[in-house]
Amino acid sequence: MTLTFPKTDKIWHNGKFIKWDDAKIHVLAHVVSYGSAVFEGIRCYATPQGPAILRNREHMQRFLNSAYIYRMDVPFSVDELCEANLELIRINKVPSCYLRPIILRGYGTGGVDPKDAPIETYLACWEWGRYLGDEGLKNGVDVCISSWNRPAPNTLPQMAKAAANYMNSQLIRMEATTNGYVEGIALDTNGYVSEGSGENIFVVMDGTVITPPVSSSALPGITRNSVMTICRDLGVAVAEQVIPREMLYIANEVFFSGTAAEITPIRSIDRIKIGNGSRGPITKRVQEDFFAITGGTKPDRHGWLSHVNAPAGAAVR
Ligand SMILES: Cc1ncc(COP(=O)(O)O)c(C=O)c1O
Numbered sequence: 543m544t545l546t547f548p549k550t551d552k553i554w555h556n557g558k559f560i561k562w563d564d565a566k567i568h569v570l571a572h573v574v575s576y577g578s579a580v581f582e583g584i585r586c587y588a589t590p591q592g593p594a595i596l597r598n599r600e601h602m603q604r605f606l607n608s609a610y611i612y613r614m615d616v617p618f619s620v621d622e623l624c625e626a627n628l629e630l631i632r633i634n635k636v637p638s639c640y641l642r643p644i645i646l647r648g649y650g651t652g653g654v655d656p657k658d659a660p661i662e663t664y665l666a667c668w669e670w671g672r673y674l675g676d677e678g679l680k681n682g683v684d685v686c687i688s689s690w691n692r693p694a695p696n697t698l699p700q701m702a703k704a705a706a707n708y709m710n711s712q713l714i715r716m717e718a719t720t721n722g723y724v725e726g727i728a729l730d731t732n733g734y735v736s737e738g739s740g741e742n743i744f745v746v747m748d749g750t751v752i753t754p755p756v757s758s759s760a761l762p763g764i765t766r767n768s769v770m771t772i773c774r775d776l777g778v779a780v781a782e783q784v785i786p787r788e789m790l791y792i793a794n795e796v797f798f799s800g801t802a803a804e805i806t807p808i809r810s811i812d813r814i815k816i817g818n819g820s821r822g823p824i825t826k827r828v829q830e831d832f833f834a835i836t837g838g839t840k841p842d843r844h845g846w847l848s849h850v851n852a853p854a855g856a857a858v859r
Pocket residue numbers: 583711737738739740741742760761762763764765766799800801802
């Protein structure tokens with residue numbers, strides 16, 4: 543079998559490290575039939591001081607929030623999970639990686655009611671490059687508006703990063719790539735801009751950087767928060783605002799944000815050129831600041847990095 547991501551040595555399971563190949567579940571685990579899992583995606587960047595996890599605490603807080611929404615009792619605290627992520631990278635000795643924490647309902651019941659299915663917590667990592675391509679980061683990507691909407695409010699909660707949400711993401715992504723686009727942008731059920739299949743979205747209009755509110759069925763992205771913070775730091779106006787579809791086409795710049803996609807400019811939507819058809823100046827400034835902080839070449843002014851090899855106690859914010 544060819545894996546599209548390289549194995550590491552160990553995966554953390556319920557407080558213990560196990561071998562990558564031993565991290566298995568039963569086909570009748572509750573999660574397989576019913577999609578009952580919540581997860582995270584985190585990046586650990588290579589810096590001159592060694593690997594550093596970006597916004598470890600915020601990710602672990604969202605992880606536990608997602609579990610809480612789904613009434614999953616997780617016996618680990620944010621601090622314990624933050625420390626376990628750091629230990630996972632030390633043990634696997636990777637210079638940089640993507641981390642995938644997962645909480646799932648395991649093997650124990652055949653019915654929908656999950657109360658007899660055990661809660662299993664896993665933390666895994668692997669070395670991973672650019673999600674939407676190196677070229678895309680520099681020159682922008684060609685995307686489309688999806689014919690699939692994001693789930694309506696009070697259906698699948700979009701503030702939870704739950705596995706089941708990604709059935710919708712898969713439809714968006716497969717439609718886009720089948721039609722020759724890199725990614726799709728979903729609208730909410732009112733027809734307003736929501737987000738990409740795995741990214742938040744930003745529009746630059748007349749110097750203001752605008753992103754849809756979480757109430758437009760968008761995930762409260764941690765990179766989204768970093769982008770908004772960086773904009774404020776740079777003195778660029780930023781707003782959360784409901785975005786009509788047509789604003790995308792006439793925007794000066796549009797870009798995606800996400801742990802996997804990082805900050806990726808969008809150069810066309812539905813084959814309509816956005817701005818000058820390449821990375822815009824505000825996108826570039828935000829990208830440069832983001833990569834300088836995450837790469838450790840600029841001071842970490844907001845304490846976003848948790849250094850894996852920092853002395854004990856110093857690494858966990
Ligand atoms: C649907 C969706 N929206 C937005 C994001 C961006 O969130 P974050 O910046 O926290 O990775 C992701 C990625 O996690 C996602 O899957």
